Each structure stands twice: as C-alpha cells, then as structure tokens.
Amino acid sequence: MKQQKKLVNFGCLYVFIIVINACSDTKTNSSNASLQTNRAISTVKYINYEIINEYPHDPNAFTEGLEFYDGKLYESIGEYRTSDIRKVDLNTGKVLQSQKLDAAYFGEGLTILNNNIYQLTYRERKGFIYNITNLKQVATFNTTTNEAWGMTNNGRQLIYDDGSNMLHFIDPNTFAEIKTLKVHDDLGPVYEINELEMINGFIYANQWKTDFIYKIDTLSGAIVGKADLSNLRQTAGIPPVSGRRHSPDVLNGIAYDAKNNRIFITGKNWNKLFEIKLDN
Numbered sequence: 001m002k003q004q005k006k007l008v009n010f011g012c013l014y015v016f017i018i019v020i021n022a023c024s025d026t027k028t029n030s031s032n033a034s035l036q037t038n039r040a041i042s043t044v045k046y047i048n049y050e051i052i053n054e055y056p057h058d059p060n061a062f063t064e065g066l067e068f069y070d071g072k073l074y075e076s077i078g079e080y081r082t083s084d085i086r087k088v089d090l091n092t093g094k095v096l097q098s099q100k101l102d103a104a105y106f107g108e109g110l111t112i113l114n115n116n117i118y119q120l121t122y123r124e125r126k127g128f129i130y131n132i133t134n135l136k137q138v139a140t141f142n143t144t145t146n147e148a149w150g151m152t153n154n155g156r157q158l159i160y161d162d163g164s165n166m167l168h169f170i171d172p173n174t175f176a177e178i179k180t181l182k183v184h185d186d187l188g189p190v191y192e193i194n195e196l197e198m199i200n201g202f203i204y205a206n207q208w209k210t211d212f213i214y215k216i217d218t219l220s221g222a223i224v225g226k227a228d229l230s231n232l233r234q235t236a237g238i239p240p241v242s243g244r245r246h247s248p249d250v251l252n253g254i255a256y257d258a259k260n261n262r263i264f265i266t267g268k269n270w271n272k273l274f275e276i277k278l279d280n
Contacts, residue, residue, distance in 0.1 A: 040187070042185050042186055042187055043186050044185050044186060044223050044224070044225065044226050045224075045225050045226075046225070046226060046227070046228060047213075047215065047225045047226060047227040047278050047279050048227070048278075049227045049229060049232075049276050049277065049278055050276060050277045051232070051235070051236065051274055051275075051276055052262075052274075052275040052276060052277055053274070053275040054236065054272050054273070054274050054275070055090055055091060055093060055272065055273045055274070055275070056092060056093030056271070056272065056273070057093050057266050057270055057271055057272050057273040058088075058093060058095065058271075059246070059248075059269055059270065059271040060246060060269065061075060061077050061086075061268075061269065062077055062078045062079045062082070062249070062268045062269055063075060063076075063077065063078075063195075063252050063253040063266055063267065063268050063269075063270070064076045064077065064078040064107055064108045064109060064110075064149075064150075064195070064252065064253075064268075065107070065108060065109040065110035065111075065119065065120070065150065065151060065195060065253070066110075066195065066197075066253035066254060066255040066264065066265075066266065067110055067111060067112050067117075067197075067255050068090075068255040068256060068257045068262075068264060069112045069132070071090075072087050072088065072089065072090065072096070073087070073088040073089075073090050073255060073264070073273075074086070074087055074088070074110060074112065074117060075088055075110075075253070076107045076108060076109060076110040076119050076120075077107055078106050078107045078108060078122065078268075079106060079107075080103060080104070080105070080106050081103040083100070083101040083105055083106055083107035083121075084098045084099060084100045084101060084107065085098065085099050085101070085107065085110065085117065085119055085128075085130060085135060086098035086099075086135075087135060090264075090273075093273070097134070097135050098135065099130065099135045099136070099137065101121075101128075104124065105121045105122075105124050105126070106121055106122035106123065106124070107119060107120075107121060107122075108120035108121055108122050108148050108149055108150070108151070109148070109149060109150040109151030109152075109160060109161075109195060109196065110151055111151045111152050111153045111158060111159075111196075112132065112153075113153045113155070113158065113172055114172070115132050116129050116130065116131070116132065116138070116172075117129065117130040117131075117132055117135070118141075118151065118153075118158055118172070119151075120143065120148040120149070120151050120160055121148065122147060122148065122149075123146065123147055125142055125143050125144070125145075125146075125148075126140055126141070126142060126143070127140065127141045127142070127143055127148070128140055128141075129141065141175045142175065143160070143168075144177065145162040145166075145168065146162065147162050147163045148160055148161075148162055149161050149162060149163050149193070149194050149195070149208075150193065150194050150195040150196040150205065150206070151196060152196035152197050152198045152203060153172075153198065154169075154198055154218065156172075157169045157170055157171060157172065157178060158170040158171075158172050159196065159198075159203065160196070161183075161193045161194070161196060161205075163191075163192055163193075163194075163208070164191055164192075164193075165182050165183040165184065165189040165190050165191045165193060165221075166180050166181070166182060166183070167180060167181040167182075167183060167193070167196075167203070167216075167221065168180055169181070181218070181220075181221040182221045183205070183214070183216055183221050183223065184221055184222060184223065185222070185223040190207070190214065190223060192207055192208040192209065193205050193206075193207060193208075193214070194206040194207060194208045194252055195252050195253055195254055196254070197254035197255060197256050197263075198218075198256070199256045199263065199280060200280065201218065202215050202216060202217065202218065202224070203215075203216040203218055204216070204254050204256075204263075204278075205254075206250075206251060206252050206253070206254060208250060208252075209250055210250075210251075211228060211229045211230040211232070211233075211251050212226050212227065212228060212229070213226065213227040213229065213251075213254065213265070213278070214226050215227075215278075215279070225279065227278055229251060229265075229276075232251075232274070233248075236272060236274065237272075238267065238270055238271075238272065246269055247269060248267060248268070248269050248270050248271070249267060249268035249269050250267055250268055251265070251267045252266070252267055252268050253265055253266040253267065253273075256280075261280055262275050262280075263275065263276055263277070263278055263280055264276075
C-alpha cells in the first residue's frame with residue numbers, strides 16, 4: 001500500500017510539472033498554430049455543387065475509374081482477385097457486361113478514346129485495351145511509373161496520374177510519354193490526385209482521402225477551382241468511412257455525359273451514384 005501511495009504522489013507531481021510546462025508554452029504554440037493556419041489558407045475559389053439525381057450503385061464495387069459513353073456507364077473495379085471492367089445501366093445500376101482481371105492485377109482508372117477502353121493497373125505497370133462493344137481485351141500497354149491511379153484523355157492523348165501531383169500525357173499509339181504536368185494550387189503541390197475526368201477543357205479530379213473535386217487547368221496544372229463535397233455523405237445517407245472491408249469508402253469516380261452536360265460521381269463501395277451540378 002505504501003508503495004502504491006508513493007507512486008500516486010509521484011504521478012501527481014509529474015502531472016503538475018507537465019501542466020506548468022504546457023502553460024509556459026501556450027503562447028509559443030498558439031503563435032505557431034496561427035502561422036500554420038495562415039499558410040494553409042488557399043485563394044482557390046470554391047465551386048458550389050447541387051445533387052440533381054441519384055441512382056443505384058453496386059455496393060460491392062470498389063470504384064477506381066468511371067466513364068459515361070453512348071448512354072452507358074463504364075466502371076473499373078479495383079482490389080486484387082476481384083478487379084474487373086464493366087458496362088453498367090445508369091438507371092438500374094445493373095451490370096450489363098463485365099470482364100474479370102487476373103487475380104494478379106488491381107484495376108485502376110479507365111478512359112474511352114477512339115472506341116477503345118483503356119484501363120490502368122495499380123502497381124503492375126501494365127494497362128489493358130478493350131473493345132467497347134463486347135469488352136474483349138484486344139491489346140496491352142506498359143506504364144513507366146511505380147503506380148498508376150486515375151485516367152482520362154483530351155481527345156488526342158491519354159492522361160493518367162501516379163498518386164503524386166504528376167499528370168502524364170501518353171501517345172495512344174506508341175504509349176510514349178509526351179509531357180508531364182505538375183498539379184498545384186497557390187500554396188504549392190497538391191498530391192494524391194486520383195480519378196480524372198475531362199470536362200469542357202479542364203481536368204476534374206478526386207483527391208484520395210478527401211472529399212474535394214479539383215478543377216485543373218490543362219496547360220499549367222494549376223487548380224483553378226475546387227468543390228467540397230464533405231456534407232454529401234450525410235445529405236445522401238452514405239455512411240462515414242469506417243475502414244471495414246466492403247463498407248463505404250472514399251469519394252472516387254467522376255464521369256461526364258457531354259451530350260447532355262451531366263456530371264456523375266460515386267465512391268468506393270457506395271450504394272448510390274449521383275448526378276451533380278458543378279460549374280458545368
């Protein structure tokens with residue numbers, strides 16, 4: 001009992017000393033926090049969003065890429081052993097066609113150019129090309145980066161990112177890299193750029209582990225606008241990220257219906273897909 005009491009008294013003294021030291025550092029810490037806050041204020045303008053419609057989405061789909069083409073959704077599904085590429089009916093969420101990837105591949109971003117579907121893989125440095133009519137694989141290509149995440153195109157070149165702030169522009173015939181572009185805002189580089197979609201000459205991008213959609217200038221790489229969709233989960237009834245397998249994960253997936261000027265978004269393992277209005 002004496003030993004326990006001694007330990008208790010020593011513990012009280014130790015806590016007392018910590019409290020004193022903490023109080024003496026309050027002003028300094030407050031000053032540093034203020035400086036950090038000031039540095040973290042970006043002047044990039046916010047883009048308002050509005051939910052126009054919602055549609056069913058496969059809650060088992062770990063969405064890595066999303067595209068809208070000729071009235072149908074095309075989706076690249078990730079994770080090893082369960083990756084596939086699929087054609088989906090927008091209104092019902094029903095999978096109309098699909099092709100499963102070998103278990104060694106983790107599906108990532110996809111884009112459609114010249115009636116071909118291009119799909120990336122995560123760390124395998126290989127991409128697949130599919131016939132858009134029947135989703136049969138017709139060719140493969142190689143990527144040079146350690147990782148490949150999101151993908152889009154500008155009508156002439158394939159554009160993909162690698163999880164950093166770098167966009168890679170690729171010749172779709174030779175798959176040679178034509179140029180790179182660094183994504184940044186007024187504070188510096190913006191990393192972990194994820195799914196990509198070209199909309200009216202700008203690249204719109206998800207950022208991994210955030211609820212932002214960035215609007216990126218394709219000449220400079222500058223972020224010229226951003227939409228904060230952090231309240232969409234609560235508004236639309238999407239549960240918060242829990243970390244449990246097959247539970248709703250991060251916002252990921254942007255598709256554009258150019259004919260009808262519609263933007264669609266979803267997330268990994270979300271049970272809903274949304275048409276939203278940004279600044280389109």
